[in-house]
Amino acid sequence: VTDTAYDVVVLGGGSAGCVLAARLSEDPSYRVALVEAGPDHGPLGDGRWPADLLDANFDAIATHDWGYAGGLSSVRAKVLGGCSAHNGCVTIRGAPRDYDEWAEHGGPGWAWSNLRAHVERGEATLRVRASRADDLEPARRALLDAAVELGYPLVDDPDRDTATPAVFLARVNAVGSVRWNASFAYLDPARGRPNLTIVPDTLVARIVIDRGRAVGAELIGPDGVLRIDAGLVVLAAGSYGSPAVLVRSGLGPESVLRRLAIPVVHDRPGVGVGLLDHPYVDLLHRPNARLRVAEAEFLGRPTNTGQALVRVAGSGCDAGAWDILIGGWADPERDPSGRPTGIRAAGLSATLQRPMSTGGVHVVSADPTVLPIVEHGFLSDGAGRDLATQLEAVEMARELAGTRAYGALTEDEIAPGRGLGPEELRTAVSAAVLGTYHPIRTCRMGRPDDPLAVVDGAGRTFGVDDLVVADASIIPAMPRANIHISVIALAEKIASDLVGNAASPTDVAQEAIA
Ligand SMILES: Cc1cc2nc3c(=O)[nH]c(=O)nc-3n(C[C@H](O)[C@H](O)[C@H](O)COP(=O)(O)OP(=O)(O)OC[C@H]3O[C@@H](n4cnc5c(N)ncnc54)[C@H](O)[C@@H]3O)c2cc1C
Numbered sequence: 001v002t003d004t005a006y007d008v009v010v011l012g013g014g015s016a017g018c019v020l021a022a023r024l025s026e027d028p029s030y031r032v033a034l035v036e037a038g039p040d041h042g043p044l045g046d047g048r049w050p051a052d053l054l055d056a057n058f059d060a061i062a063t064h065d066w067g068y069a070g071g072l073s074s075v076r077a078k079v080l081g082g083c084s085a086h087n088g089c090v091t092i093r094g095a096p097r098d099y100d101e102w103a104e105h106g107g108p109g110w111a112w113s114n115l116r117a118h119v120e121r122g123e124a125t126l127r128v129r130a131s132r133a134d135d136l137e138p139a140r141r142a143l144l145d146a147a148v149e150l151g152y153p154l155v156d157d158p159d160r161d162t163a164t165p166a167v168f169l170a171r172v173n174a175v176g177s178v179r180w181n182a183s184f185a186y187l188d189p190a191r192g193r194p195n196l197t198i199v200p201d202t203l204v205a206r207i208v209i210d211r212g213r214a215v216g217a218e219l220i221g222p223d224g225v226l227r228i229d230a231g232l233v234v235l236a237a238g239s240y241g242s243p244a245v246l247v248r249s250g251l252g253p254e255s256v257l258r259r260l261a262i263p264v265v266h267d268r269p270g271v272g273v274g275l276l277d278h279p280y281v282d283l284l285h286r287p288n289a290r291l292r293v294a295e296a297e298f299l300g301r302p303t304n305t306g307q308a309l310v311r312v313a314g315s316g317c318d319a320g321a322w323d324i325l326i327g328g329w330a331d332p333e334r335d336p337s338g339r340p341t342g343i344r345a346a347g348l349s350a351t352l353q354r355p356m357s358t359g360g361v362h363v364v365s366a367d368p369t370v371l372p373i374v375e376h377g378f379l380s381d382g383a384g385r386d387l388a389t390q391l392e393a394v395e396m397a398r399e400l401a402g403t404r405a406y407g408a409l410t411e412d413e414i415a416p417g418r419g420l421g422p423e424e425l426r427t428a429v430s431a432a433v434l435g436t437y438h439p440i441r442t443c444r445m446g447r448p449d450d451p452l453a454v455v456d457g458a459g460r461t462f463g464v465d466d467l468v469v470a471d472a473s474i475i476p477a478m479p480r481a482n483i484h485i486s487v488i489a490l491a492e493k494i495a496s497d498l499v500g501n502a503a504s505p506t507d508v509a510q511e512a513i514a
């Protein structure tokens with residue numbers, strides 16, 4: 001049953017999906033639909049957004065979660081805005097060399113010299129601003145003071161001044177303390193357009209492929225199954241959702257498709273393979289009375305969210321760069337409504353920025369309501385390089401925790417725990433490792449001769465026409481930074497390439513509908 005036809009359907013209304021839907025619908029001649037499994041809480045001005053999704057001071061992971069197995073590392077937001085609606089709002093860029101590495105896979109358009117304009121456009125649209133030391137939540141301020149005490153330079157602009165080690169006030173996409181998610185930034189100005197239709201609370205079951213061409217999607221909405229037709233399908237369901245949708249549509253490793261009795265449209269062994277995330281281990285301390293009082297005072301006043309980070313180079317890092325970021329954070333106690341009321345622990349998260357260990361997204365059923373299994377594989381590389389760097393990172397965090405500034409606010413180390421021997425520490429670190437919620441590469445872009453590439457440098461899938469993937473899943477190499485602005489820039493670039501391509505997508509849609 002064909003319910004509706006559009007020029008473009010964007011599947012997944014997260015960070016990237018909001019960018020794509022907004023930019024493509026700027027051209028009134030494109031009829032654009034944006035499909036999202038989670039709810040649409042409307043424009044910010046309507047006042048319907050839940051408080052936890054608005055408060056940029058703390059990640060909002062207690063609600064709107066997809067519920068992937070694998071615990072904390074697999075958290076994903078199911079809501080219009082996607083993970084931008086519950087994330088930490090840290091907005092930092094990778095090193096230019098990271099994006100130049102994307103160009104090796106996807107072509108020169110991804111090199112920093114070209115991508116930069118898209119990053120800057122994304123930063124302006126997300127209303128990214130500087131953090132101020134005086135606004136930092138006390139556990140974050142403690143990290144800043146500790147780094148300064150160790151003699152690390154306090155760098156004003158971490159993108160220009162690449163001194164390492166260094167501490168810097170990270171820029172944030174928060175207006176006051178409101179998390180400025182991609183729905184506010186991109187969709188609110190676009191909601192009035194007659195050529196944009198937002199379809200919330202609707203699960204993408206699969207992409208409909210006819211003779212090697214994507215022609216629409218099969219959806220499960222509040223009223224049952226429906227089909228949407230489109231001249232171009234843009235998949236933006238994220239690093240876990242996008243490979244799952246592709247496999248359900250017959251595009252994936254042939255062995256998996258056969259096992260699940262899904263008709264093989266195109267054998268693509270790289271779908272779901274090679275997952276990367278930034279692993280981290282927390283150094284946790286009990287807060288003392290002074291920190292508890294400072295937190296209570298912070299929670300009791302209006303704030304202007306800010307973030308501070310330390311960057312350092314481990315012994316295996318490439319020259320002139322960094323491969324570890326250390327963040328400070330507080331583990332909040334909450335009242336029954338989810339409002340933070342105090343803190344349980346102060347943490348220093350020691351995060352690897354250039355991990356080698358990979359995992360995968362394993363689709364276990366053709367049923368779209370069954371979630372795939374996410375296997376992270378943290379610290380599992382055969383050479384043991386990630387584990388060695390992770391141990392170094394924990395020691396660096398301990399140096400910070402050993403300062404007078406940090407010690408003035410904390411009591412004993414809760415985890416991994418003092419007094420562990422080297423072997424016990426390795427075991428404790430291996431057991432405690434988690435992901436920073438930055439999964440990439442499960443539908444990676446690459447050259448046509450790369451057997452594990454899923455899309456080309458324009459995001460077009462190999463093997464199926466009129467199907468573009470445009471989200472974190474296509475990123476081929478890990479930026480040494482929290483990845484949100486990189487994802488936004490990626491979506492900005494793909495959108496501008498699509499709009500600039502005169503042959504797509506309206507002509508194709510007319511043809512398909514005829
Ligand atoms: C808790 C948390 C904190 C983070 N903090 C930061 C930070 O401080 N700074 C930073 O730079 N990055 C941060 N990140 C990472 C960043 O937010 C993500 O990398 C980015 O949002 C990913 O964008 P995306 O569009 O690829 O995926 P998503 O934003 O996840 O979007 C995918 C969308 O598709 C929808 N979807 C999936 N499957 C289907 C389906 N079958 N049918 C319909 N819809 C579907 C989802 O509901 C979702 O809305 C954080 C992430 C998390 C989870």
